[in-house]
Amino acid sequence: AQTVTQSQPEMSVQEAETVTLSCTYDTSESNYxxxxxxxxxxxxxxxxxxxxxxxxxxxxxxxFSVNFQKAAKSFxxxxxxSQLGDTAMYFCAFMKPRYNxxxxxxxxxxxxxxxxx
Amino acid sequence: DTEVTQTPKxxxxxxxxxxxxxxxxxxxxxxxxxxxxxxKKPPELMFVYSYEKLSINESxxxxxxxxxxxxxxxxxxxxxLQPEDSALYLCASSQGPSAKGPEAGQPPYEQYFGxxxxxxxx
Numbered sequence: 001a002q003t004v005t006q007s008q009p010e011m012s013v014q015e016a017e018t019v020t021l022s023c024t025y026d027t028s029e030s031n032y033x034x035x036x037x038x039x040x041x042x043x044x045x046x047x048x049x050x051x052x053x054x055x056x057x058x059x060x061x062x063x064f065s066v067n068f069q070k071a072a073k074s075f076x077x078x079x080x081x082s083q084l085g086d087t088a089m090y091f092c093a094f095m096k097p098r099y100n101x102x103x104x105x106x107x108x109x110x111x112x113x114x115x116x117x
Numbered sequence: 118d119t120e121v122t123q124t125p126k127x128x129x130x131x132x133x134x135x136x137x138x139x140x141x142x143x144x145x146x147x148x149x150x151x152x153x154x155x156x157k158k159p160p161e162l163m164f165v166y167s168y169e170k171l172s173i174n175e176s177x178x179x180x181x182x183x184x185x186x187x188x189x190x191x192x193x194x195x196x197x198l199q200p201e202d203s204a205l206y207l208c209a210s211s212q213g214p215s216a217k218g219p220e221a222g223q224p225p226y227e228q229y230f231g232x233x234x235x236x237x238x239x
Contacts, residue, residue: 035227043205045160045230091159095226102148102167103211103226107159 002027002094006108013082014116020067021077021111023092029053033095034068034075035105040088048090051075082115089113120144121231123208129237132198138234140191140208149191150228151183152207160207166191198238205233 003026013019025034036048051059051068059066063083067076079086092108121142130136140149148167152160165173166185180202182194191208209228 044232102165
């Protein structure tokens with residue numbers, strides 16, 4: 001079974017600054033996907049970024065980037081130029097593809113990020 | 118269109134009521150999911166449908182009954198719920214994997230979530 005750990009329950013950052021959210025996972029699988037989801041107070045879960053384990057290059061999406069360390073089983077999210085709208089709960093998630101079946105996401109416990117003006 | 122819709126947005130029901138939650142997607146996704154989320158906690162998987170067939174049931178009590186009438190629609194029928202079942206119920210969908218297995222260059226299978234139904238059981 002996979003486990004995902006987010007060691008920072010809460011974090012805060014000043015607007016326009018950079019913040020890094022940590023995530024570690026445990027698995028014996030070699031092929032898997034990792035995701036960061038954002039859940040603002042409106043409660044809609046929004047995909048922020050994804051990383052395929054077979055890709056060595058770290059994923060980036062505008063102000064969001066990851067530091068994927070496969071050997072260390074680490075998958076941190078960096079948010080640059082933080083904006084007030086980034087205030088949300090952030091969930092790290094692991095997924096192993098299952099064939100002819102849906103895919104199960106294993107979520108970390110979440111990090112609540114507050115961006116301060 | 119990457120939208121998953123859920124109705125109703127809010128639902129209050131008594132323990133003897135029967136109600137249903139509805140989820141719809143028109144992205145051609147072949148896998149659909151129900152999650153339960155308590156406040157300040159991550160979503161917990163309840164059911165997975167793949168190609169309109171139930172593929173995963175995470176030991177959910179029988180008072181929750183899922184149904185997938187077609188590839189775009191997913192229902193969750195509720196009966197004789199308990200107050201502790203009060204939560205946000207999230208629906209999600211994803212493309213679903215190929216039967217051939219993983220290959221470099223295949224699209225990632227992220228799940229798209231709906232806005233949820235806030236359920237209160239009184």
